Amino acid sequence: MKLSHFNFNLPPELLAEDPSENRDESRLMVLDRKNQTIEHKQFKDIINYFDEDDVMILNDTKVFPARLFGNKEKTGARIEVFLLRELNEEQRLWDVLVDPARKIRIGNKLYFGDDDTLVAEVIDNTTSRGRTLRFLYDGSYTEFRNKLKILGETPLPKYIQREVKPEDEERYQTIYAKKEGAVAAPTAGLHFSKHLLKRLEIKGVKFADVTLHVGLGTFNPVEVEDLSKHKMDSEEAIIEEKAVNIINTGIKEKRRVCAVGTTSMRAIESSVSSHGTLNEFDGWTNKFIFPPYDFSIANCMITNFHTPKSTLLMMVSAFAGHDFLKRAYDEAVKEGYKFYSYGDAMLII
The missing domain is CATH 2.40.10.240 (QueA-like)
Known part of the structure; x- marks a missing residue:
């Protein structure tokens, strides 16, 4: 596919300047790939799509005031x-x-x-x-x-024109952030509240922590029409044995294995064994995922709404299916969903 396939009209007022009042009360669009259906929910409704022993893969990187x-x-x-x-x-x-x-x-x-x-x-x-x-x-x-x-100051994305507020230090950070090293937040994780995580844990959902220290290269514009010629900047990733065991058990037992965010997805797809399972990893990845692409680990994904021609949009398009995602984005614009870092969320099953 070409760069021009990922262009669409995004009204400037849909770029989220501020987060939702409560983390888990942002809007949630649910895409069912099998039935090609779209539902409109709140993020806290996500618990209804997961059962005991399903797996959520969280990026535990921590943003530093860069x-x-x-x-x-x-x-x-x-x-x-x-x-x-x-x-x-x-x-x-x-x-x-x-x-x-x-x-x-x-x-x-x-x-x-x-x-x-x-x-x-x-x-x-x-x-x-x-x-x-x-x-x-x-x-x-x-x-x-x-x-x-x-x-240092919280490194809010440049599209946010307002001054940094004291509350940004807490809101531009996932509640499960542990390992400092990112200069941008893994934004799909910003929607999880402590209460929602506890409810998921009580339900029996398993959490696997991986680390990908998000760099600005993730957001660099693609400047070539032929996507195969675009080079991603390298980002440091760490996948430890504990996470590998949880994720591979989920794959073996045919559970829902959900990558929370494009960064988690990039990390796990950078360390796939010849048998289609996850390996431990400690190094750097410049993995660039765009259609067509066969995903090996996750069968579910949580992500935000991304900007035109971005590498993040390309990855999500590869996962959801280009035509289906285009229909979903058209509906998101029509329904006034908020885009980008502080924006609303999408669950793709």
Whole structure:
């Protein structure tokens, strides 16, 4: 399929600026692939689609406050620094994006915080906006990371035009987040409340935690019509033995095995055995899933509504079926569903 197959008209007012008042009371569209039917529910109704010993695969990555604002030496120009990934703990080297990039050159120093106690030196250009920074800080590594957290801001997506609110720190994070390393939330998981998770647990649903540290590469635009020529950025993924056993048991017993989000799906599809079961994994994946694609592990998926021409939309299209998903998206626009990170949810069975 081509890039143009994934274009559609998305009214700007359907991009969600804020989350629903309560996590599990966002809207839920249920797609039944076998019967080609569409239902409209609330997210908390999802419990009615799962039985004892069904499996939900959760991405337990944790978003860190990756957006910093500093000032350039001498001129004092305000510079946004978006932390992408740590390259070297001992030397405190980071891959970052800077904005405006034209003002930032190798050798420049940036000062952060009112007291300028955190300083970074630009040591390399990586892309047009990308830089490598070396942070200069006298304290211990733990103190350094705490300083980043204090100075950092919740990295809401750029489409959200409003100022970051105090409640974003909690709402732009799943309630089961454990392992820090993502610069964007695995947003399908944002709909789960503690109460809903407990109800699912009481019903006997099994939870398998995997980790995929979401990077900005997930959201990079596809700029080639031939999808086979698009290259995904690599993201770190970890799948441990406990999760493997839970998931493979679900597959063996022909249970509903549900990937919560495109990130969980990318992680598990990056480590499939020759027998169609899941293997342990600890490494990096640049898996790009688009139609046609045969999924090996999950037979069910929870996801948000995605933007036109996005790699996330392409993966969901491969899972739901392109024509069926197009019909569902047409209905979502007509019915005023909210799209993107703080938007509504879809269950595909």
